[in-house]
Amino acid sequence: MSPDSPRIVVTRALPPAALEPLHSVGQVWVSPHDRPLSVAELHQAVDGASAIISMLNDKIDDDVLDAAGPNLRIVANTAVGYDNLDVPAITHRGVLATNTPGVLVDATADLTMALLLDVTRRVSEGDRLVRSGAAWSWDISFMLGSGLQGKQLGIIGMGHIGQAVAARAAAFGMDVAHHSRRPVEAGGSRRLPLDELLATSDVVSLHCPLTAQTRHLIDAEALRSMKGSAYLVNTARGPIVDEAALAAALAGGEIAGAALDVYENEPEVHDGLRALPNVVLAPHLGSATVETRTRMAELAVENVVATLLGKDAPTPISVPST
Template sequence: MVLSRRLPDAAVQLLADVADVVQPPVDRPLGAAELRAAVAGADALVCLLLDRVDDALLDAAGPQLRVVANIAVGYDNVDVEACRRRGVRVTNTPGVLTDATADLTLALLLGITRRVGEGDRLLRAGRSWGWDLDFMLGTGLRGARLGLVGYGAIGQAVARRAAAFGMEVAYAARRPAADGAPPAEHLPLEELLAGSDVVSLHCPLTPQTRHLVDAAALRSMRAGAYLVNTARGPVVDEAALVAALEAGEIRGAALDVFEDEPAVHPGLVGRDDVLLTPHLGSATVQTREAMAVLAARNAAAVLGGQEPPTPVR
């Protein structure tokens, strides 16, 4: 059992009950060559979203590898088909990070519409200011339309929170939401983009969603609209986003994920109409431990000949 990063004690202990656990000697992301060397001979790999699991890594691991347990709800870092060809199970960690990610989405939404980051920078820079009727005016949320791109568990959790702020909610998804989902209008993507005051992304990264928000999509949004992304960075064409902001095609953006993490497009960094956080969607003590424990349970189940709690189908 190989871990690509050090995990919380609760997860390590669960794994130690079923296998010998090998943790990396340093707590930093391993390079591709380092990870291939580390996984050689392993029967299980517990990895993070920055670890690329591809043919080269699977070949380096060897035919005895049985499971790749990814500590993330998304698994765009894992070549699932390459794993299936080798009989390797792939698992992820959905559910346990839903509330944390939805909470951060609302924090970003409030932060960008009420200019929180901009105000914080003003005060820290020691710039003069004074209360006035038109000082640093933001945008109120009551009655505004929130357009959700993707309406799975996280999108629905965001919808519930947005309703508490008096927002109208619509969503674009391949199919209508199942019974029990928060009430929201199901719209084609083009109509959603054109009619929303805030567009928030909650879709997985796939070949179809890469650069889903491109120059054309941004031009179709309202000039006073905001874009929020807590999904995956490459869903947004960052160069197109910078151009749209410079042209005034949208009012602002709040991003927790980036196209080429950990790098951020330099055109985004110096802008007051952009709020940036370093991939903090699931970053609470409780959530990160729950993710690690779920990944450990998945790996342990496969090694024990059982069905894992959250397999990737």
């Protein structure tokens, strides 16, 4: 490879087989660290890059773009969400921004249902009890949870993942309602105003992107408007929920429970949530299947290879108009 060939920066290790096509179009640098790069390390790493393959915990802003310099042609985010990218700043410089949509729909929808079942049937709570060695015995009222049949699932954000969750919930006998910014063709699901969805749903599941409008969408007021018997599930983005307000609402019995895969200041979790028995906490596993994570890496690489060869990238980010 010529010293003048494009420099490709991968901010965290990806499956080697997925990265292989990069070697035919440029010089590839992969972070040797099994952790997110610090700001200083990221700035140093991207110096002179023509392409950056970023992870969801890399903040790509004006400072990173300045550090990269004028050769940068693409930022390929290995995630469906792109709240870590300053897309206007990237595109203003004539740089392409891409993501990996579509490939993680089923994995994330499956995990949503796993969390929903876990928290409503107290599976993790029961697991902790058994592992603790505490005495227990079956009786008619022991560790009662909540059934799903005939209950309303309220989905906030009826995109591809929301629709996949709706289909799964219907198979469990749930009635589905949704709130979305635009009308969505979702057979069997009723579109409701947000306040009505919160007030009437037995489970509220979040599938909207993180934007200025959705940050702390679920705050103290929203939680107070939910049923005391209701559950909250979040597999979208952590800052959509005000964690301090959620911890207070759960401790005060304002809602019955919560299941979270994402956190406001990830990987940190509000201490009040850790202490509660009616909370299920997962470490951002929404896309965590071998098949899905591999395909995400492959798609990010495909976006880079196409761009560096002067072709159209498969999945450029298209920011919806407000």
